[in-house]
Amino acid sequence: xxxxxxxxxxxxxxxxxxxxxxxxxxxxxxxxxxxxxxxxxxxxxxxxxxxxxxxxxxxxxxxxxxxxxxxxxxxxxxxxxxxxxxxxxxxxxxxxxxxxxxxxxxxxxxxxxxxxxxxxxxxxxxxxxxxxxxxxxxxxxxxxxxxxxxxxxxxxxxxxxxxxxxxxxxxxxxxxxxxxxxxxxxxxxxxxxxxxxxxxxxxxxxxxxxxxxxxxxxxxxxxxxxxxxxxxxxxxxxxxxxxxxxxxxxxxxxxxxxxxxxxxxxxxxxxxxxxxxxxxxxxxxxxxxxxxxxxxxxxxxxxxxxxxxxxxxxxxxxxxxxxxxxxxxxxxxxxxxxxxxxxxxxxxxxxxxxxxxxxxxxxxxxxxxxxxxxxxxxxxxxxxxxxxxxxxxxxxxxxxxxxxxxxxxxxxxxxxxxxxxxxxxxxxxxxxxxxxxxxxxxxxxxxxxxxxxxxxxxxxxxxxxxxxxxxxxxxxxxxxxxxxxxxxxxxxxxxxxxxxxxxxxxxxxxxxxxxxxxxxxxxxxxxxxxxxxxxxxxxxxxxxxxxx
Numbered sequence: 001x002x003x004x005x006x007x008x009x010x011x012x013x014x015x016x017x018x019x020x021x022x023x024x025x026x027x028x029x030x031x032x033x034x035x036x037x038x039x040x041x042x043x044x045x046x047x048x049x050x051x052x053x054x055x056x057x058x059x060x061x062x063x064x065x066x067x068x069x070x071x072x073x074x075x076x077x078x079x080x081x082x083x084x085x086x087x088x089x090x091x092x093x094x095x096x097x098x099x100x101x102x103x104x105x106x107x108x109x110x111x112x113x114x115x116x117x118x119x120x121x122x123x124x125x126x127x128x129x130x131x132x133x134x135x136x137x138x139x140x141x142x143x144x145x146x147x148x149x150x151x152x153x154x155x156x157x158x159x160x161x162x163x164x165x166x167x168x169x170x171x172x173x174x175x176x177x178x179x180x181x182x183x184x185x186x187x188x189x190x191x192x193x194x195x196x197x198x199x200x201x202x203x204x205x206x207x208x209x210x211x212x213x214x215x216x217x218x219x220x221x222x223x224x225x226x227x228x229x230x231x232x233x234x235x236x237x238x239x240x241x242x243x244x245x246x247x248x249x250x251x252x253x254x255x256x257x258x259x260x261x262x263x264x265x266x267x268x269x270x271x272x273x274x275x276x277x278x279x280x281x282x283x284x285x286x287x288x289x290x291x292x293x294x295x296x297x298x299x300x301x302x303x304x305x306x307x308x309x310x311x312x313x314x315x316x317x318x319x320x321x322x323x324x325x326x327x328x329x330x331x332x333x334x335x336x337x338x339x340x341x342x343x344x345x346x347x348x349x350x351x352x353x354x355x356x357x358x359x360x361x362x363x364x365x366x367x368x369x370x371x372x373x374x375x376x377x378x379x380x381x382x383x384x385x386x387x388x389x390x391x392x393x394x395x396x397x398x399x400x401x402x403x404x405x406x407x408x409x410x411x412x413x414x415x416x417x418x419x420x421x422x423x424x425x426x427x428x429x430x431x432x433x434x435x436x437x438x439x440x441x442x443x444x445x446x447x448x449x450x451x452x453x454x455x456x457x458x459x460x461x462x463x464x465x466x467x468x469x470x471x472x473x474x475x476x477x478x479x480x481x482x483x484x485x486x487x488x489x490x491x492x493x494x495x496x497x498x499x500x501x502x503x504x505x506x507x508x509x510x511x512x513x514x515x516x517x518x519x520x521x522x523x524x525x526x527x528x529x530x531x532x533x534x535x536x537x538x539x540x541x542x543x544x545x546x547x548x
Contacts, residue, residue: 322426
């Protein structure tokens with residue numbers, strides 16, 4: 001692979017000069033020809049130049065650029081329509097063989113593109129580099145524009161340019177993760193190799209784009225991980241060669257783990273599916289038995305009082321409850337997002353699903369392309385996430401917990417929270433009871449050595465239980481406090497960890513703000529009464545402004 005970076009040949013961007021998409025600039029900039037009038041969207045002056053002065057809109061300027069290209073670049077549909085009606089050729093090309101549609105793709109000018117395509121523009125027109133509008137849109141991260149021309153006009157999203165690079169190659173190289181999601185959602189081919197033998201994953205690894213590599217890994221297979229370019233590099237080797245050690249580590253780990261980010265073996269089973277749940281069950285049972293035999297009913301301790309016995313058996317009861325909650329949270333549907341059956345008789349459902357979405361609807365779509373799941377091929381709710389271990393999208397995804405061998409999401413978070421609460425109560429009560437039993441015995445029995453020596457020699461079972469129970473208590477208490485805080489704020493672990501990535505967690509100023517936080521009282525009441533919180537109503541009415 002050549003060490004130099006790819007250079008995007010898009011003369012439209014290099015020749016914008018002082019042009020702006022704000023039409024009011026025409027008031028401060030001198031407009032003395034059809035090209036400037038088209039660029040600044042001054043339709044009245046354009047009509048004067050054409051109608052009164054007899055200027056042509058079908059002749060290029062000194063650089064070979066047409067008025068229609070300038071109008072398309074700055075997204076002036078009315079100006080574009082006027083030019084076409086007065087002789088402008090929608091398929092006219094400049095010196096780089098780029099059409100007005102190419103220029104519209106640079107800035108994602110959907111309205112202007114509609115005018116061009118409805119008047120006969122060729123959606124598959126290619127320039128001297130073989131770039132079509134889909135390539136240019138991918139190069140500049142114009143995801144909405146790319147989706148529009150694919151869904152409405154059937155643009156080929158997998159076509160290669162002269163170097164064999166598809167739009168997915170370009171999006172991966174530039175790190176436009178939303179564009180990558182859209183292309184994968186449309187089933188773009190991840191295994192395509194360009195003339196240098198590089199797949200999209202190679203190009204993402206070359207630039208060290210962690211999120212781009214992660215998305216490609218989740219949606220891909222192990223085959224892309226082992227493909228070598230003409231220089232003999234796999235994506236992981238290429239990442240290391242370019243100094244992107246974190247990306248190289250992720251790719252190498254995925255390659256060893258069978259093409260997924262999570263992998264490994266546990267006994268004779270697959271850790272991805274078995275998890276640590278059997279170990280947790282064993283720990284709870286062993287600790288409960290050890291507590292009963294070495295603390296409550298141990299013959300070398302004094303007889304248990306009624307109060308101590310009551311608390312001791314309460315701890316055992318909580319342990320049994322924890323086992324029940326472990327079973328419920330591990331076997332329950334965490335909130336898998338269901339795929340559409342496709343059997344609706346509504347004519348609207350037969351059209352492209354991404355054309356029927358209200359981009360201003362916060363309950364369904366926020367303009368955040370991360371709601372597209374390229375693996376499940378669904379448009380998921382706002383707070384959902386694809387779990388690479390479960391291979392499903394989960395509503396209100398919190399995290400994948402290997403200790404319950406399941407995801408924690410909308411439908412089982414209540415059960416999971418009860419599990420950690422019961423685990424905390426079990427460990428706390430049993431620790432207190434054990435300390436009380438040891439303390440009483442030490443003070444009641446004469447000893448020639450230290451109390452530590454006395455406990456270890458006289459009550460080794462209780463000492464071992466206490467050490468293990470203290471470790472468990474620290475872990476479950478930390479988890480209980482963390483989950484309680486998140487429930488009170490109606491936010492998930494995933495959202496807290498990735499808040500910089502989610503547009504709906506930012507206000508128009510870019511600062512963090514949770515639109516689903518209705519206050520501690522309502523958040524907690526909804527969670528404990530219903531078992532989950534609904535996302536239909538948002539507490540922050542300006543959510544749409546932050547995501548549009």
